[in-house]
Amino acid sequence: MRARAPAPPTIWLFGVLSIVPLFIAAWFYCYGPLNMRGAGLLALLGYCTALLSYLGGIRCGLEFARRIPRWRSIAASMLAPFFAFALLLGAANFDVVWQISGFLLAFLLQWIWDVNDHEGPEWRPRLRTLLTAGAALPLAFALEQALSM
Numbered sequence: 001m002r003a004r005a006p007a008p009p010t011i012w013l014f015g016v017l018s019i020v021p022l023f024i025a026a027w028f029y030c031y032g033p034l035n036m037r038g039a040g041l042l043a044l045l046g047y048c049t050a051l052l053s054y055l056g057g058i059r060c061g062l063e064f065a066r067r068i069p070r071w072r073s074i075a076a077s078m079l080a081p082f083f084a085f086a087l088l089l090g091a092a093n094f095d096v097v098w099q100i101s102g103f104l105l106a107f108l109l110q111w112i113w114d115v116n117d118h119e120g121p122e123w124r125p126r127l128r129t130l131l132t133a134g135a136a137l138p139l140a141f142a143l144e145q146a147l148s149m
Helices: 009-031 034-064 071-077 079-092 096-116 124-148
Strands: none
Touching (some): 009 034, 009 124, 034 071, 034 096, 034 124, 096 124
């Protein structure tokens, strides 16, 4: 059995740091002062939009690195940012519960794609699993808060 190559420590560090704002925003939404809860929710949803756009960009960049890029993969990599942007702008039409649930679903679908259609370094699926779990946790707390309102 072959040993798994670990991700470089710098990648782990910046990966973990990239999800810290989700925890901070979710804390403000769930437990912060009443006058900060709206800002916490907006920060949470806005940062989720940015992260999903980043993940779509990574997939697109991996495809661009191929000798012959696959147009379907490029098009599919654009779905996460478009979906996230629609959820963010949908505040007027969607209940907060649906917005948060939609972001959870989007992160999980992106994770499924990333670990099953593996492109890039061999350590990437493990890193994506940890970071997706780290993104889902504050979203789960926010969803519980939205359901109890």
